[in-house]
Amino acid sequence: MPMDWEEWQKSRQKNQPRPRKKSGDNGNGQGDSDDGGGLGPQLDNILKKFRSKSGSAKRSPILALLAVVIVLWMASGFFIVETYECGLIKRFGKYNSTVEQGLRYHWPWPIESVIKVNFNQIRQFEVGGGNSGLDEATMLTGDENIVNIQFVVQYKVDNPQDYAFMVYDPDKSIRDAAISAMREVIGRNTIDGALTENRAKIQEDTKSTLQVMMAKYQTGLIINNVELQDVHVPNDVMQAFKDVTSAREDRDRSVNEATGYKNSRLPEAEAKAFSMVAQAEAYKVERVTLAKGEAARFLSLLAEYHKAPEVTRQRLLLETMDRVLVGVDKYVMPGSTGQAILPLLGIGQTPATPTQPSSGR
Numbered sequence: 169m170p171m172d173w174e175e176w177q178k179s180r181q182k183n184q185p186r187p188r189k190k191s192g193d194n195g196n197g198q199g200d201s202d203d204g205g206g207l208g209p210q211l212d213n214i215l216k217k218f219r220s221k222s223g224s225a226k227r228s229p230i231l232a233l234l235a236v237v238i239v240l241w242m243a244s245g246f247f248i249v250e251t252y253e254c255g256l257i258k259r260f261g262k263y264n265s266t267v268e269q270g271l272r273y274h275w276p277w278p279i280e281s282v283i284k285v286n287f288n289q290i291r292q293f294e295v296g297g298g299n300s301g302l303d304e305a306t307m308l309t310g311d312e313n314i315v316n317i318q319f320v321v322q323y324k325v326d327n328p329q330d331y332a333f334m335v336y337d338p339d340k341s342i343r344d345a346a347i348s349a350m351r352e353v354i355g356r357n358t359i360d361g362a363l364t365e366n367r368a369k370i371q372e373d374t375k376s377t378l379q380v381m382m383a384k385y386q387t388g389l390i391i392n393n394v395e396l397q398d399v400h401v402p403n404d405v406m407q408a409f410k411d412v413t414s415a416r417e418d419r420d421r422s423v424n425e426a427t428g429y430k431n432s433r434l435p436e437a438e439a440k441a442f443s444m445v446a447q448a449e450a451y452k453v454e455r456v457t458l459a460k461g462e463a464a465r466f467l468s469l470l471a472e473y474h475k476a477p478e479v480t481r482q483r484l485l486l487e488t489m490d491r492v493l494v495g496v497d498k499y500v501m502p503g504s505t506g507q508a509i510l511p512l513l514g515i516g517q518t519p520a521t522p523t524q525p526s527s528g529r
Contacts, residue, residue: 245274245275247282248271249269249272253284254266254284254287255267256285256328258280258282259275260279267282285332287328290323293320294320294397295317295346295350296316296319307350308355309357309359311359313401314402315399316399317350317354317396319346320395321342321391323391323392324392325390326389327388334385335385335387341387342389346378348381349381353370374394378394469484
């Protein structure tokens with residue numbers, strides 16, 4: 169604690185005897201002070217130096233503390249970027265540069281700051297599960313049926329700069345866009361397609377639609393996969409839908425049975441038709457060949473007839489009778505000889521009518 173000079177001087181004067189005047193008095197009642205009185209200026213100088221040193225001692229802890237704060241502030245600019253990350257440095261809130269993995273440094277806040285983005289992590293979210301609301305999972309199909317959709321989207325960061333600066337909340341944006349893309353694709357499909365055969369196509373169409381939306385919004389995200397987990401109708405209409413499904417299965421079974429019967433009968437009918445056509449073709453060839461033969465024979469007979477008309481006429485007559493009277497004895501006797509012999513053979517006579525015996529009375 170610094171000494172009060174005035175109080176100390178007063179106490180000193182009280183304890184010391186008054187000085188005696190010397191012969192060298194100058195006549196105004198004031199003479200030279202003794203040795204004790206002459207120490208005043210020296211003590212004053214010593215006290216000034218003590219006060220100066222005391223003020224410096226008070227300022228030195230503040231300066232040391234200030235130096236420590238500055239060192240810590242400068243050291244806060246060091247940061248580490250992992251192998252799966254990249255660092256985006258902002259200077260006064262604006263993007264400045266990108267740094268790769270390793271120990272890096274930037275000017276401390278508020279001059280510069282860094283955002284670390286993991287570009288290797290596969291991120292995913294689920295729509296229609298236990299943690300999501302029913303409204304986002306309920307969608308309308310193209311044939312105006314309500315269906316509940318549960319699906320998972322997997323994605324990762326493709327452009328860290330766009331991911332960090334172009335969209336306020338890219339993870340929420342991709343979730344909202346995924347729901348919108350799924351609604352659009354489901355609206356182009358029927359409920360039967362969504363429940364059965366079109367599931368793979370719905371997944372691919374949703375993935376491509378969502379990727380187009382992410383590129384348009386400049387979110388810096390790339391879609392890895394969209395997978396349907398569950399597709400079902402609401403519980404309120406579940407029983408009615410089961411009845412419709414059962415009726416549809418009965419219809420399909422009947423169609424399948426009819427198709428099987430058709431497939432079994434059609435080859436048989438086709439084979440029979442082919443056989444009939446082949447027989448008709450053979451009959452046609454036969455009849456055409458026979459007709460051509462008959463025509464050729466007729467032409468040859470005509471040529472013979474022109475050479476000997478009477479002989480040819482007789483020969484044709486005899487050949488015709490031979491074909492007509494099959495299994496009957498035939499005799500050829502020309503002229504009067506035949507007329508004389510016919511009665512003997514019993515040919516040409518009309519059989520007698522038997523008489524009826526008269527009945528007696």
